[in-house]
Amino acid sequence: MSDPYTTLGVSPGATDEELRQRYLALTRQYPPEQHPERFAEMRSAYESIKDLDARVNYVLFNEGANDTVDLILEDMACRTTRRRITLTHLLNSLPTTKR
Amino acid sequence: MASLKIPKPPPVAPTLNPADAAVARRSSLGLPDELKPHCDAILAGFRAYESGNDEDARTALAKIPLGSPFLEWKVLLRGLMAYTSNDDGRALENWSRLSNEQLPSQLAAPLRAKLDPSFRPGQSFEQNAALLRRAELLIDTPLAISITALRTEIRRGKSLVNAFRTAESVAVRCKHDDPVVFKRIARLFYRAILDHGEPADIPRYRKVFSKPSDDPEFLKLEAQRFEHSDSISEANTCWSLFERWLSSNPLKWPEGLVRRARAVILHRIANNIEEDDQPSLVDEFRRILSRATLPNTLLNLPPIAEDPVAIWQKACELSPEWEPPARALFDFYSEQKNLEQAKAVAQRFLAHQPTALWAVEGLADLFARNGEARAALDLWLQALRANPLDRDYQIDVARAYVSTVRVELMEGDFARAEATLIEGETYCKQSHPTSWKVLRSVVARCAKQVDLADALQVELESDREKLPVTRFHFAASAVLAKWKPVQKKAVDFAFAESLAEPASPTIASYLLVSLADYIEYGIDYRGRAAHQKKIVAYALSTAESDAPIIDIERIAIQLQIQGEWTAAQKFAAVCSRRFPLNPVFTMTTIQALLAKAKGKQPPRSLFRLVQIARRNIERSTEPRHKSMLEIVEKMGTDLFNGFNDFF
Secondary structure, three states: OOOHHHHHOOOOOOOHHHHHHHHHHHHHHOOOOOOHHHHHHHHHHHHHHOOHHHHHHHHHHHOOOOOOHHHHHHHHHHHOOOOOOOHHHHHHOOOHHHO | OOOOOOOOOOOOOOOOOHHHHHHHHOOOOOOOOOOHHHHHHHHHHHHHHHOOOHHHHHHHHOOOOOOOOOHHHHHHHHHHHHHHOOOHHHHHHHHOOOOOOOHHHHHHHHHHHHHOHHHHHHOOHHHHHHHHHHHHHHHOOHHHHHHHHHHHHHHOOOOOHHHHHHHHHHHHHHHHHOHHHHHHHHHHHHHHHHHHOOOOHHHHHHHHHOOOOOOOOOHHHHHHHHHHOOOHHHHHHHHHHHHHHHHOOOOOOOHHHHHHHHHHHHHHHHHHHHHOOOOOHHHHHHHHHHHOOOOHHHHOOOOOOOOHHHHHHHHHHHOOOOHHHHHHHHHHHHHOOOHHHHHHHHHHHHHHOOOOHHHHHHHHHHHHHOOOHHHHHHHHHHHHHHOOOOHHHHHHHHHHHHHHHHHHHHOOOHHHHHHHHHHOHHHHHHHOHHHHHHHHHHHHHHOOOHHHHHHHHHHHHOOHHHHHHHHHHHHHHHHHOOOOHHHHHHHHHHHHHHHOOOOOHHHHHHHHHHHHHHHHOOOOOOOHHHHHHHHHHHHHHHHHOOOOHHHHHHHHHHHHHOOOHHHHHHHHHHHHHHOOOOHHHHHHHHHHHHHHOOOOOOOOHHHHHHHHHHHHHHHOOOHHHHOOHHHHHHHHHHHHHHHHHHO
């Protein structure tokens, strides 16, 4: 999961009520029946910072706790433009025994 | 374009068809004249695509007619253009039309395996693995390839040395180009050091990632690592330094967040001190070894002051609305019987969190113990207003009402006592009807309402079953209301007379509970000790009664609850002889011995008793006995550890 503030689109100084309102607005925009993955991500982000206790635990102990190499790679793939695969690279990728 | 170093392949084998061989050679030489333009078109198409000009690539491909041996290459390139435009569906549709016998199909295979899970069952596990590896080399950026290599190194759970070596190349690539990824990788390593790293990993981390902005001296990391290895003193030193660093708000957090974060750290330090029992020799060795890894700065610092109270107080000042340190402080002062400080803590907390029921209840109990019944009553009413249907709160309110009346009697304020009785009538008639009616009768007599007083007394005396309880309350209330000696003597005599009847555990239970009300509300009166002695003696005499066993067990438990350890031990001794397989009486003996040995080494006979209790619990079929199993097991463990520490 990326930074919960980024996921919810709020500033780090947002109050409990601001977070709650933003979360409700997002659930109306991405209802769980139609956007299950997005909703789960938003829900997880909200739970991690929804009140002062959660925010303190997040900044002291939980930031990045669920991050993995695979998640980082997945996010990178989503963010970057796909590279153009050259003919040379295609041919060079063949296993030598095939030739 | 990426600088991917892939080794130069050997020449194309002669088994390829002429079209595939020509494209692989990047030359139409040797082809029949009619096919040369097709080959040139394919090569031109690839050049245009590679330079980002898809329009020119399509124009070139349009020259390839149906039936051309280069059609497969046209389909391959169309698929590549769709893939680059993120149109995976169209890409796969194109590639699925490729012939397995020709080269384009082999070239597209890794991409199909990566994008289309339904393609994979057609290959063996090894083939799929090989295809996906080829796909990673084709699709992934050099940065992604480096990070993928990191996956196995950091996951392995062993030394992070190789992982850091791999991370160096990752850091070089992404530190400036992709700072978000750089930060996430850094955090992964931070957590890896915390989970399974070693002290030498910290300078490695610093070299690759620089200092983490939220923990520049790695104090938080070290504190948690020390906690994991039970080096509590060192952990607390690190936490203390981290808290001091946080106090200047270097991360520019909102004020409330900083204060709460500091309170969380301080509370953790105080809890560590509280929970850190006297270390065993093994712990000492571990501590000495872990100190050897401390940086010099920490080694030279004195350990922090080990006063959890001062630390909790500081945490409460920083975050007065936060429950844990307030509760810890309250519990500490309550255990120390420092009622004034405990009250101050609870009242300060309630000022910020008026609905905190633990504080309301705790404060009510403190007021009660201090003889401030009216203050306790107000708090119990506050708790009941928050939970009107809570039966326990209703009983607490009733107790508080009758206790308040008793205090008002003692103060000679009969008018106020009467008003309180009427105010609390509904609650008291539900759970304390006898107490209420006795007090009503006594207050009426004090107010010269003799008829009412007599009527109530007659009504009470008619309930023969509860007569000893009624007469006890009359005897006590007569003293509180400062009746004349002759009146007091009469009720005392009546009480003593009622106790002469054959003892009943039910009545003994009522009497013990009634006595507890006076003790727990600090209502001391002349003669209370004598009444207490009579009631306890009455309870003891029920050990030989023919009452149901569950009623006899209840007396054993009540004597424990009320701290009557000598009586409990005697009671249990008699009952153990009568009911040797009943675990309740064995447990009562154990608890009495433990209570008497408080602060000293408990007798070794306890081990045998615990074994007997455990055996009796296991043999019993009663659920109420089975529920004691966890208690006796913990008891056994605590005793064992206690002896181990001692020897």
